[in-house]
Amino acid sequence: MTEISGGRSLRFLLLFSSITLQFIAGLSNDSSSSKNDTKSDKQAGSSTGSKIVIACLVIVAVVFLSFFLYKLWQKKKREEQYARLIKLFEEDDELELELGLRD
Numbered sequence: 001m002t003e004i005s006g007g008r009s010l011r012f013l014l015l016f017s018s019i020t021l022q023f024i025a026g027l028s029n030d031s032s033s034s035k036n037d038t039k040s041d042k043q044a045g046s047s048t049g050s051k052i053v054i055a056c057l058v059i060v061a062v063v064f065l066s067f068f069l070y071k072l073w074q075k076k077k078r079e080e081q082y083a084r085l086i087k088l089f090e091e092d093d094e095l096e097l098e099l100g101l102r103d
Helices: 002-027 039-099
Strands: none
Touching: 002 039
């Protein structure tokens, strides 16, 4: 079971790193490009690249925040269920005492 999840995490890591390398390669200054490009074209390209990187970072931040909030919600729900269970057993004890079934 752990081998399967380890393989999936390795594949995800490889996919993420290859996508990151593609973005880095796209953002790097290519000195072999034609000299007919104007300065404004180069600035527009770098601006677009930085917008893409910022958008990706925002998406990753939203995913991590959503995961954290989901785990927090699960913990709160688990605590509420545990409190209900404890309350249920406490009520049974009082009922037995009232009926005289237990000393």
